[in-house]
Amino acid sequence: MDAAKAATxxxxxxxxxxxxxxxxxxxxxxPLEVLKGVSLTAHKGDVVAIIGGSxxxxxxxxxxxxxxxTPSSGKITIGGEQVEMHDDGSxxxxxxxxxxxxxxxxxxxxxxxxxxxxxxxxxxxxxVHVLKVPKAQAIxxxxxxxxxxxxxxxADTYPAYLSGGQQQRAAIARALAVDPSVMLFDEPTSALDPxxxxxxxxxxxxxxxxxxxxxxVTHEMKFAREVANHVVYLYQGRIEEQGPPAEVFGNPKSExxxxxxxxxx
Amino acid sequence: MTGLLESLGLAQSAELxxxxxxxxxxxxxxxxxxxxxxxxxxxxxxxxxxLFGAYGKLYGGKVTRDLLAIxxxxxxAVPELVLILILYYVGSDIINKISAAVGGGRVEINGVAxxxxxxxxxxxxxxxxxxxxxxxxxxxxxxxxxKSYGMPAFMTMRRVTIPAMMSFAVxxxxxxxxxxxxxTALLAVVGFNELTLETRQAASSTRAYFTxxxxxxxxYLMVTLCSGVIFGRIEKWARRGQPSLTGGSK
Ligand SMILES: Nc1ncnc2c1ncn2[C@@H]1O[C@H](COP(=O)(O)OP(=O)(O)OP(=O)(O)O)[C@@H](O)[C@H]1O
Ligand SMILES: [Mg+2]
Numbered sequence: 374m375d376a377a378k379a380a381t382x383x384x385x386x387x388x389x390x391x392x393x394x395x396x397x398x399x400x401x402x403x404p405l406e407v408l409k410g411v412s413l414t415a416h417k418g419d420v421v422a423i424i425g426g427s428x429x430x431x432x433x434x435x436x437x438x439x440x441x442x443t444p445s446s447g448k449i450t451i452g453g454e455q456v457e458m459h460d461d462g463s464x465x466x467x468x469x470x471x472x473x474x475x476x477x478x479x480x481x482x483x484x485x486x487x488x489x490x491x492x493x494x495x496x497x498x499x500x501v502h503v504l505k506v507p508k509a510q511a512i513x514x515x516x517x518x519x520x521x522x523x524x525x526x527x528a529d530t531y532p533a534y535l536s537g538g539q540q541q542r543a544a545i546a547r548a549l550a551v552d553p554s555v556m557l558f559d560e561p562t563s564a565l566d567p568x569x570x571x572x573x574x575x576x577x578x579x580x581x582x583x584x585x586x587x588x589x590v591t592h593e594m595k596f597a598r599e600v601a602n603h604v605v606y607l608y609q610g611r612i613e614e615q616g617p618p619a620e621v622f623g624n625p626k627s628e629x630x631x632x633x634x635x636x637x638x
Numbered sequence: 639m640t641g642l643l644e645s646l647g648l649a650q651s652a653e654l655x656x657x658x659x660x661x662x663x664x665x666x667x668x669x670x671x672x673x674x675x676x677x678x679x680x681x682x683x684x685x686x687x688x689l690f691g692a693y694g695k696l697y698g699g700k701v702t703r704d705l706l707a708i709x710x711x712x713x714x715a716v717p718e719l720v721l722i723l724i725l726y727y728v729g730s731d732i733i734n735k736i737s738a739a740v741g742g743g744r745v746e747i748n749g750v751a752x753x754x755x756x757x758x759x760x761x762x763x764x765x766x767x768x769x770x771x772x773x774x775x776x777x778x779x780x781x782x783x784x785k786s787y788g789m790p791a792f793m794t795m796r797r798v799t800i801p802a803m804m805s806f807a808v809x810x811x812x813x814x815x816x817x818x819x820x821x822t823a824l825l826a827v828v829g830f831n832e833l834t835l836e837t838r839q840a841a842s843s844t845r846a847y848f849t850x851x852x853x854x855x856x857x858y859l860m861v862t863l864c865s866g867v868i869f870g871r872i873e874k875w876a877r878r879g880q881p882s883l884t885g886g887s888k
Pocket of ligand 2: 431433559
């Protein structure tokens with residue numbers, strides 16, 4: 374994205390293709406330390422799959438990246454722009470956070486579409502009101518995107534009248550509408566009935582193949598192996614192992630990862 | 639027409655209620671108009687107070703929350719009639735003190751403005767609770783989604799939270815409106831010319847109590863019925879996108 378390029382200092386050209394860089398991220402909820410120093414880099418065009426057991430901190434990590442949770446400490450750099458933080462981890466520049474968030478589109482496990490708006494209204498909401506795209510242009514683009522996720526004929530339907538799979542595809546269209554530099558998926562298929570999982574994975578696979586940068590928390594190991602070019606295994610708030618999918622899935626080194634993989638297989 | 643009224647013994651009532659003097663109908667309608675003005679104003683003020691109150695109670699600091707708790711508790715505990723007397727006399731006293739301090743004379747309190755302020759403060763306490771409950775009923779994911787897409791806080795409130803909470807709030811707010819219309823009658827105690835006071839004056843001047851109080855009752859009933867229709871529409875709009883339990887259209 375242009376904005377991302379502009380924000381990157383010229384003397385950092387080697388880091389230019391870093392879409393997301395997380396360094397030594399810690400996060401505690403009260404006495405419970407959920408993230409214990411996580412570092413992770415995603416380059417442009419990377420599809421990073423994040424796997425791990427329940428409660429290992431996958432969602433928390435993803436939510437810290439766009440500051441839906443306030444990190445306890447650490448450093449987060451998005452498209453070469455470091456997020457300004459107070460000592461306590463809270464973002465110190467609200468406008469910067471809002472600007473950065475518009476480049477990170479999140480797709481939630483529970484879809485979180487706005488129920489009082491039609492699919493079309495959901496998709497144009499952020500472009501029109503936050504990004505100030507002219508409405509006619511946003512509407513035309515929204516129709517294209519809904520078409521693309523197979524909901525072209527449902528633009529005027531309210532979310533409650535759709536299946537989970539359709540809602541999640543609409544949520545993906547909403548994410549694409551902001552032209553994100555990175556997409557964050559938090560278990561996009563785990564609230565879906567098994568027969569609806571495929572249609573959503575198809576859309577995500579399609580996005581991966583066109584070179585979108587994404588961070589994907591998932592329990593679908595087969596899918597992760599297929600679409601990701603980097604896999605991160607999180608165990609109790611630490612990265613226990615990471616690497617290319619063939620390594621992580623085909624030749625796991627850590628005992629815990631071996632156990633985890635056999636338990637989900 | 640006259641013959642029919644005559645035979646029913648209503649000729650005299652019709653004459654008393656005629657819109658031009660010596661009939662009192664005009665006075666009653668003026669009273670109704672005053673009542674509605676106050677009800678509207680107080681309701682609007684109540685909603686504004688309620689919105690700030692609800693946000694303050696949910697997201698405010700400790701001091702804000704405590705002050706709001708005192709406000710809603712006290713207002714809802716004390717009988718409205720007593721509150722009206724207190725707020726009315728305290729309000730006019732304060733205004734006069736201020737006026738004296740800046741070297742002005744006694745200020746004539748505008749009845750409508752006073753009525754709106756007094757009832758608005760009362761309505762605000764109830765609205766605070768209705769809106770707080772409604773905001774809490776909004777699925778947090780919807781607000782989180784807005785946040786995650788970089789929507790600033792105020793825009794999130796305007797574009798997401800308020801529309802999403804409407805369906806939870808409207809039934810309670812409809813009740814509150816009806817209470818507002820009827821509470822205007824209490825302003826008679828401070829000598830404000832709303833419908834009830836006008837009715838009482840007409841009735842005691844003509845001794846036709848039955849005619850006038852029945853007419854006033856009828857006017858209040860009409861207000862309620864019209865409000866019901868309007869709020870029905872608003873509720874339908876607020877519930878857009880939610881499948882009705884009985885099935886049917888979107
Ligand atoms: N807001 C919160 N307050 C307190 N504890 C929390 C909060 N959010 C998460 N936790 C705790 O943090 C830990 C990690 O949660 P997280 O949701 O990140 O796990 P996860 O890896 O996404 O698990 P899952 O696969 O079940 O989604 C859990 O023990 C959870 O109970
Ligand atoms: Mg999770």
